[in-house]
Amino acid sequence: MSTPMVLAEAVHKRFGRNEVLRGIDFVVQPREVSCLLGPSGSGKSTFLRCINHLDKIDAGRLSVDGELVGYRESGGKLHELRESEIARKRAEIGMLFQHFNLFGNMTAVENVSCAPVLVKGASREHARASARELLDRVGLSDRLDHYPSQLSGGQQQRVAIARALAMDPKLILFDEPTSALDPELVDEVLGAMKALANDGMTMIVVTHEIGFAAEVADTVTFMDEGVVVESGAPEQVLREPRHERTRAFLSKVL
Amino acid sequence: MSTEQDTAAQGRPEDIRAVPVRHPGRWVAAAIVVVVAVAIVHSIASNPRFEWSVVGHYMFDERIVEGLRVTVELTVIAMAIGIVLGIVLAVMRLSPNPLVSGGSWGYIWFFRGTPVLVQLLFWYNIAALYPKIDVGIPFGPAFIHADANSLITPFTAAILGLGLNEGAYMAEIVRAGIISVPEGQADAARSLGMTRLQTMRRIVLPQAMRVIIPPTGNETISMLKTSSLAYTIAVGELLYAATNIYSQNFKTIQLLIVASIWYIVCTSVLYVGQFYLERYYGRGATRELAQTPLQRVWIGLRSMHRSWS
Numbered sequence: 001m002s003t004p005m006v007l008a009e010a011v012h013k014r015f016g017r018n019e020v021l022r023g024i025d026f027v028v029q030p031r032e033v034s035c036l037l038g039p040s041g042s043g044k045s046t047f048l049r050c051i052n053h054l055d056k057i058d059a060g061r062l063s064v065d066g067e068l069v070g071y072r073e074s075g076g077k078l079h080e081l082r083e084s085e086i087a088r089k090r091a092e093i094g095m096l097f098q099h100f101n102l103f104g105n106m107t108a109v110e111n112v113s114c115a116p117v118l119v120k121g122a123s124r125e126h127a128r129a130s131a132r133e134l135l136d137r138v139g140l141s142d143r144l145d146h147y148p149s150q151l152s153g154g155q156q157q158r159v160a161i162a163r164a165l166a167m168d169p170k171l172i173l174f175d176e177p178t179s180a181l182d183p184e185l186v187d188e189v190l191g192a193m194k195a196l197a198n199d200g201m202t203m204i205v206v207t208h209e210i211g212f213a214a215e216v217a218d219t220v221t222f223m224d225e226g227v228v229v230e231s232g233a234p235e236q237v238l239r240e241p242r243h244e245r246t247r248a249f250l251s252k253v254l
Numbered sequence: 255m256s257t258e259q260d261t262a263a264q265g266r267p268e269d270i271r272a273v274p275v276r277h278p279g280r281w282v283a284a285a286i287v288v289v290v291a292v293a294i295v296h297s298i299a300s301n302p303r304f305e306w307s308v309v310g311h312y313m314f315d316e317r318i319v320e321g322l323r324v325t326v327e328l329t330v331i332a333m334a335i336g337i338v339l340g341i342v343l344a345v346m347r348l349s350p351n352p353l354v355s356g357g358s359w360g361y362i363w364f365f366r367g368t369p370v371l372v373q374l375l376f377w378y379n380i381a382a383l384y385p386k387i388d389v390g391i392p393f394g395p396a397f398i399h400a401d402a403n404s405l406i407t408p409f410t411a412a413i414l415g416l417g418l419n420e421g422a423y424m425a426e427i428v429r430a431g432i433i434s435v436p437e438g439q440a441d442a443a444r445s446l447g448m449t450r451l452q453t454m455r456r457i458v459l460p461q462a463m464r465v466i467i468p469p470t471g472n473e474t475i476s477m478l479k480t481s482s483l484a485y486t487i488a489v490g491e492l493l494y495a496a497t498n499i500y501s502q503n504f505k506t507i508q509l510l511i512v513a514s515i516w517y518i519v520c521t522s523v524l525y526v527g528q529f530y531l532e533r534y535y536g537r538g539a540t541r542e543l544a545q546t547p548l549q550r551v552w553i554g555l556r557s558m559h560r561s562w563s
Contacts, residue, residue: 052445083449091447101442105460105537115446118456147537160442167446 003066005030005171005202006051011060013046020046022226023060028204028219030170033197035213035234036206038223039249044206047223048173051204052093053086064093065170091119094164094172098179100156102148102163108135109144112163119167127166134162138192154185161192172196174205210253214238222246308508312499313515321495322516328412328481328491333474335417340424345454347429358425365422371483374415378487380406412484412491420477427469431462463535471528475521482517492516 006028013021020043028034036044049055050062053070062069070086071078081089102111112131116122135144138158148156157177164172174193178186190212197203197216207213213220214234221231222241229243241247298304312318346358365373381402390396406414435458443453485494496509533546545553 049441054441054445087444087447087449089447090445093445095442095445097438097442099436099438101436101438103439103442103457103461105457105535114456115443115448118452119447163446173445 005065007063009061011062012058014058020226024228030202031200032218033203033216035217035220042223043226044223045175048175048206051173052090091167092170094169096160096174096177098176100160102156102159104148107145107147108159111159112166116166134165138162153181154188157189158192171202176206178209208253305508308505309511312512317495318512321492324490325481325492329478331413332416332420333477336420336424339421340428343425344428362422362425365419370419373419374483374487377411377415408487408489411487412489427466431466432458434465435461467531467535475524478520
């Protein structure tokens with residue numbers, strides 16, 4: 001089998017005295033869609049933020065595409081990576097947020113074209129042209145010059161998808177991408193995500209959308225209190241959960 | 255449902271035309287304001303001691319205009335120093351390194367804790383403390399030697415005093431702006447591979463500007479007036495020019511009026527500048543841009559036209 005896209009072994013993370021991740025084992029293969037479920041406070045979002053080093057893990061090993069996150073290993077020791085090296089690795093991983101976090105001072109096109117110019121050194125014209133293309137792909141060709149405050153939540157999240165795609169990532173992390181949306185706007189975002197999955201993008205999705213997980217995910221992982229309770233194919237985890245905790249959670253959200 | 259259809263069929267109902275509530279209290283208050291205003295204007299116009307002709311005569315006096323030029327120069331340079339210093343100090347203050355943030359805290363503590371007039375006098379007399387100023391490696395060899403008295407002229411003393419003091423205030427304003435930008439903005443920028451510096455410069459600071467500009471306009475207006483303190487260390491700014499002239503011709507009040515009029519003219523110009531800066535940095539934050547005064551006049555005229563026709 002090829003190198004896993006994400007490999008976590010006994011990952012621990014604490015904030016002060018509060019241990020949020022207590023030994024996470026997790027693997028995602030390339031071109032796989034992996035959904036993370038679990039009650040709030042179970043550590044799903046924190047784990048996601050650790051994958052692109054927005055949060056730092058305290059113990060265990062975490063690697064993306066065969067390389068450790070945030071460290072280099074040489075001579076049997078871990079060396080912290082410099083900021084520029086971390087930034088370069090982050091550039092290869094897209095991320096979407098619950099509250100979209102579009103840059104408020106920029107139009108849709110500027111939001112999408114900003115990072116390719118700043119981080120990858122693309123020319124402005126080229127970046128803007130491909131930004132227009134990407135926005136067209138998520139169905140927003142008529143909202144190019146709108147500021148985030150002039151867009152609906154669903155439109156903002158689709159701009160955010162285009163913004164992530166503009167960096168040509170090998171992996172995209174979704175942190176509850178539809179939780180802040182009105183019910184009728186959820187589908188347009190899930191639709192765009194399904195299209196990504198069909199194109200073979202590797203995706204890790206923290207979500208409460210069980211329907212999406214059942215339909216699109218290759219693996220579903222259920223987390224609670226900082227540990228993985230169970231993990232497997234969606235039919236198995238969602239229909240015949242092995243653990244009482246999973247059953248209790250699913251009975252509430254279904 | 256049927257009522258809605260009925261209304262649609264009959265068209266929109268007529269606009270409400272009700273008899274407005276009377277506000278006798280407001281009328282009395284307005285009358286008092288008018289009477290007081292008229293009394294003030296009348297007193298100013300009829301009191302011959304104002305000697306408005308003298309005021310008019312000195313408005314564009316060469317020395318006054320030169321003083322005005324120095325005042326504006328002092329304000330612009332001191333504010334420029336203050337803003338740059340303020341940004342540096344604010345970023346330092348938010349640094350995870352306790353020595354860096356502590357240094358910034360100490361600077362702000364010191365410069366906000368002492369009166370700016372005292373600081374001006376201090377810089378003016380710096381030669382008493384450091385007769386010679388050397389630039390070079392700390393505790394090592396120096397490259398440039400200078401005599402403090404010739405290096406620190408009254409003008410540079412004023413620039414240093416006003417600018418360094420302003421930096422402390424601007425630092426707090428900039429810091430407030432930076433922490434007003436939601437953390438998610440920095441998360442998003444960094445997840446796209448931007449460095450800390452790029453995130454600050456391209457994402458956080460531009461959005462912080464909306465919060466930073468109004469108090470900065472305030473500071474600039476305040477600086478324009480505070481620069482008059484430099485007259486105590488013999489900088490030839492506006493107030494100094496005015497006092498110089500009235501010490502010769504004893505037209506004290508008239509020259510103070512001349513200076514005041516110029517200060518008010520300058521602050522009025524700054525109001526306009528601030529309006530357009532706020533409008534520029536408001537992009538994206540509000541759905542509609544604020545209207546410019548011209549647009550407001552235009553809209554007002556149109557609605558008047560509509561109500562007449």
